[in-house]
Amino acid sequence: MINYFNQQIKSIYESRRALAKETSQSQNKALLALHPKFDDLLKAKKQTELDIVKSKSKGLDVSALQNSLEKINGDIKRYAQENNLQFTPPYLCPTCKDSGYIDGKPCECLTEQYDALIKENASLTSLPQFAFEDNEFASMTIPQAKGMNKLYSIMKNKVCNDFANCKWNNFMLSGASGVGKTCLALATANALLDKGVSALYLSAFEFVNIFLDKHTHKQTELSKKAEYVSECEMLIIDNFGEEPIYKNVTLEYLFSTLDKRMANNKKTFICTQLGAGALISRYGEAFLSKFTDKKYSLSVGYITGENLRKS
Template structure:
């Protein structure tokens, strides 16, 4: 898990805990003038004092502690009878602490972590799609067999991540053949496995390069940091971005060079020949080298076919 994202998730859970306590205190303020409430509260205080005194005098407190448990139980029942909720916590497994008694992370923290990871990764710009949503098997189209093999292969890629057979994936295909769904399924699965993903369109990438190029040298690193450090970088629709002179190709080359030992996934509508015509030979060779799985998605528009 990424420590920065995990700490952000923990801060959200802490805030949740604070809000739940505040909500509960407000609910109690509606009933804390009731005589039954006042008596039960006073009984607990009196017994707690008795325990403290017994401890100071080195006396056995077992019986008093037993009484205390019963008094607290009675008090909780009275509170509910008077109209207070049993709990205001969002997660009753951990009472919004984020961790369980055995020290492991509670599922509520993991859930917030994954949600944050998705938001920070940019993957939320894609339609939400996971391998579980894949219904290729039910399709009635010519590319069904190839798509089935492709999903199996991509599932293997994410299951083995980062120790995959190849580092990069180049996904070539026209609009509507299912590239976005596949990108989304891969990205979501990698995030669920606790790795960092950075998704952006080639258009956004080109804008980012421009910002980097025109910013102050001291602060500009912020624009490319996440691209360089993400475990998986996804560049969608390569070929639709404007080629800015001395910027787009040069920085794209640098990013791919910096990420040579990391994983990068690129989708494009362009054929390899079109890529060759548009990009430097060095860039195209990086996109199609033996560390890359080049996938050609052919066929009719799945969105129409489904």
């Protein structure tokens, strides 16, 4: 799990516990009104406990009081059983009592909550749903079909299905408009999210806007995303090269984000219509080499073929 969601998860569980406690208090109050005898027993218990503390502080013998406390506790238990009284707060998850943890390990409900949060924050809602199963290149005869189909298989099997052991940190898909880059990026994001891996999908335009807001100290929803851009396990930047270059923002934040991500072993996936020459003149040779160095990068030659978007 990544830190970005810690605070959110903490407050979700805090409010769950507060709600359970509040509900249980009002339920107990109603319950006790129906069982005055039980209420008396609880009061007697409290009083005896107080008496024990007082007597102890005076150095007196408390064995008689202790005996009556035991008797009262027995009576309370019996009365509750006979009258089927339940006093456990109505937790959403009784397993972990809405703490999110069992013996220090995340409860199943916490994992579910985390998976829901990474999906909510993946920025995919406005885009078409696309999964590896939707890939139809295997049955197509257009020029890019074979190469794209191979890429689908690599991204599915070597990256998504084996994310923890995947040797590549950087990925670059460069190719003409409409050859199928975005669909592959979306399928990758969706497969990772289903496995509980924090994947964030941004257009280069959104990427720049996030850092523009951060740079100008705007407290917007966008600027809050800056932390997640650095921290998520897979960052996908689509339409790379189409973003405006703002002085002191675009390149500076792009390079520092990338360096930070590489240093922390986070993966970055870029889709672009620009070829190597245009990428070098826009971002420099050092930048391009980070996405083409075979040791830690997966990139293929410029993809050309049929435009799937043309009608």
